[in-house]
Amino acid sequence: MTQTRTSATFPPPVMEARRWLEGVTFSADRPLINVSQAAPVDPPPLALRQAMAEFAVSEDSAHLYGPVLGNNTLRTELAEQIGAHYAAQVSADQVAITSGCNQAFAATISAITDQGDEIILPTPWYFNHKMWLDVAGVKAVDLATGDDLLPDPDAARALITDKTRAIALVTPNNPGGVEYPANLVSAFYDLAVEHGIRLIVDETYRDFDSRSGPPHDLFRKPDWQSTFVHLYSFSKAYRLTGHRVGAIATGPDLLDEIEKFLDTVAICPGQMGQFAALWGMRNLSQWVAGERDEILDRRAAILEHMPGLTSKGWRLLGLGAYFAYLEHPFDLSSNELARRLVSEAGILLLPGTMFVPDHSPSGKRQVRVAFANLDRDGIRQLFDRLQALSF
Incomplete structure (x- = not known):
């Protein structure tokens, strides 16, 4: 073959x-x-489904192309909610909407790597992250964790080479379930800054974190957008798995590169899913x-x-x-x-x-x-x- x-x-x-x-x-x-x-x-809850049905019937825009990086109303709402969740200031031009969080990861990797580059993944890893790296010709460098399933920044430091482009974390973790302590996430951020690489943090399950208050302080770091890439999914919070709505928060310069990937893969995220995510954020917090x-x-x-x-x-x-x-x-x-x-x-x-x-x-x-x-x-x-x- x-x-x-x-x-x-x-x-x-x-x-x-x-x-x-x-x-x-x-x-x-x-x-x-x-x-x-x-x-x-x-x-999704009945009220959301009814709102989606009305949107599909009454709004022509429900069936048309939209902006590649997502609708401005949704980007603005998500920026505000990220800011509230993490006690930080985030603007709409630092947010992009994607067709699911897997696409958010794929777009980010495509924008920061070339063939033969390396990404550090703690193990056990989220298998779709590994699969995309394989498909992209990027080497996944495994960072073993101990019985607590928490990655060690010093062990990660020993794996960094001139080919390393990012460290990718998932918290709360898939598959392990563990919630990474704020000081651990911050230590990985400092490591990324030290070596001039990106820190990707997939927070698909942040809405089900058992802790109260911001789970980390990365959005409050000076010039966070030059290092930190935050990934998110609306699928779990609002039961929108079939509508494929995810998001990226990072610097506008990187989003310009990510836009190239998104335009060639899906052109834009689906209008129905974006409407549902926006309606959910505005109406379903309780x-x-x-x-x-x-x-x-x-x-x-x-x-x-x-x-x-x-x-x-x-x-x-x-x-x-x-x-x-x-x-x-x-x-x-x-x-x-x-x-x-x-x-x-x-x-x-x-x-x-x-x-x-x-x-x-x-x-x-x-x-x-x-x-x-x-x-x-x-x-x-x-x-x-x-x-x-x-x-």
């Missing part, structure tokens, strides 16, 4: 996991528990707060059930946002374990091998549980099934 850009990377992990369901039947008394994907399964409370309650339920699993040799490595990251006690690779769980326990989850490079042994002992779509009873059933396992 001829080597191509896409053949340089692996198949989409969530789609691969779904194929494990083929030919497997689940009984009514033990239905499938699907904790493989971190996406809401419910539609609803989002309730969604956050529900996620935090499910997180608490996992902590309540962990002792039973710990007694069987499992370990909880990370917990937060939509995710629990676990170390299993069995003498088999997590990739094999995950496949067997489908038929033997009625559980679909992702193995740690999907989040680390092939040479890393840690992924063989780890699994990711995306618990956002399980209520307390679903979490209890999940833990009962895991606790009953014997391999």
